Amino acid sequence: MKRIVKRKLHELAHARAGDKGDTLTLALFAYRDEDYALLRSQVTAQAVKRHLGHIVQGEVRRFEVPNLHALQFVCERALDTGVTTSLRIDPHGKALSYALLEMQIET
Amino acid sequence: MILASQGELDFLALECLAERTIALAQLRKLADPAGGFDPLLETRMSALLPLALRHGFRIVTNMGAANPLGAGRKVISLAKSLGLRVKVAVLSGDDVLSLLEPGMRTIEARGAPLSEYGALVSANAYFGAEEILPALATGAHVVITGRVADPSLFVAPVAYAFKWQMNDWQRLGRATAIGHLLECAGQVTGGYFAEPGLKDIPNLAQLGFPWCDVDADGNGALGKVAGTGGALTLRTAKEQLLYEVTDPGGYITPDVVADFTTVRLRETAPDRVAVTEGSGRARTGTYKVSVGYRAGFVGEGEISYAGAKALERATLGGEIVRERLREDISDIRIDLIGVGSAHGSDFGHPQPPYEVRLRVAARTPTRELAERVGAEVEALWINGPAGGGGVRRFAQERIGVVSLLLERGRVRPKVTLLEEDRETQAA
Secondary structure, three states, X not given: OOOOOXXXXXXXXXXXXXXXXXXXXXXXXXXXXXXXXXXXXXXXXXXXXXXXXXXXXXXXXXXXXXXXXXXXXXXOOOOOOOOOOOOOOOOOOHHHHHHHOOOEEEO | OHHHHHOOOOEEEEOOOOOOHHHHHHHHHHHOOOOOOOOOHHHHHHHHHHHHHHHOOEEEEOOOOOOHHHHHHHHHHHHHHOOOOXXXXXXXXXXXXXXXXXXXXXXXXXXXXXXXXXXXXXXXXOEOHHHHHHHHHOOOOEXXXXXXXXXHHHHHHHHHHOOOOOOOHHHHHHHHHHHHHHOOHHHOOOOOOOEOOOEOOOOHHHEOOEEEEEOOOOOEEEEEOOOOEOOOOHHHHHHHHOOOOOOOOOEEOOOOEEEHHHOEEEEEEOXXXXXXXXXXXXXXXXXXXXXXXXXXXXXXXXXXXXXXXXXXXXHHHHHHHHHHHOOOOOOEEEEEEOOOOXXXXXXXXXXXXXXXXXXXXXXXXXXXXXXXXXXXXXXXXXXXXXXXXEEEEEEEEEEEEEEEEEEHHHOOOEEEEEOOOOEEEOO
């Protein structure tokens, strides 16, 4: 019987957040190239939308960037209107890379 | 400064404009027609001009912000006071406020027309490398621009040095990947990256900024000056390549639509990363325009609670302020700093914090109302829960930013060459 272990993304991957207007970008990188396939199968756009649904009001799109062993998540309406008019303590959403890394996946 | 004096540079680019910076600069220009350029221009140029002349590198910067010509004149007078003779080429024409019409649609998610936003204060088209080339061709020591796409500040010197055709999409795509990696300076050499244990970066306090050796095909090798802090690794470069990128296969700049999904990054030596195999396709027919508008005010107040029942007392304080402002202010946000304020959740980490900082922020139509937000938090000192301390309060006007696209033919870039005793139009 296969044993399923739940792990936080933080153990497997690093991330960087960026902003463009009200759009949040979250880039996710496997520490080890061999974990990229696992990230691809588990960290889907839907899973990220579910995990960050209280922050991301709009759609989450996922781009695969295999040359960097990376996934890029583009999250619409995620920054309370954007850096210039947001009321959030972190109007750029720079701290949100670590919100993504709190996500649990099955390995 | 270390990079400028020890980097053996041909060109030094300084990218200094965030999305909203130019709108704020436009407001400063309204208050003072000779101002409106980057407030650090004098400090930076005083330090860099002597080095540029001594080491023979040229400076390309968007520190002109809302007033590139004013910035150019300031550099000329600054050089004179330093006993230096310099030529400065200024790229202007990006200010397109007069071309805007209320019915123009923004490219934000809703596509709302400009008329739905507050009073417009600025509109600047993002120029590219092509518009910078005539400024470089003047031979000026310093090229000063207003709004320019960040990577284009780096693409332009390369395209100029190798005499590229400006429809050489592959080379422009490659150089754009390099420009994008360089544009946030220390963010590729270990800034915005470190996490003790898993992602250690040495000596961030002396973070070294990056340089890149670029070849005639637009492939390059990133490095940093030996002995400086930070680290340039495959991981730091990967993170920066995707930073703020909303489509890795189609990164749109005024120069090209670059494809970052073909880029190959390789660590070739300690603190050296090769960037090759980038690509690109034909640029679009429009300039992106960043429009600043008056977006009302924001008021904020913060107060700390620590020790027994800190969370309960902070929560009570927030409830009091909300009730006090209820009749006048609806667009309000209450944060408990230390309890999920940054992520909107604690993702199941249940430990009660020893200390909590209550933060109240609200959008208001007037400065007076914005001031009241902080005033009500300050009142918690006396009229709120026990043991609240360390109040800080802020009230600021906000300038919002939206974007739209404008046909290239409608915008007229202009290059002016400034010398000690004359100004001539170069392009």
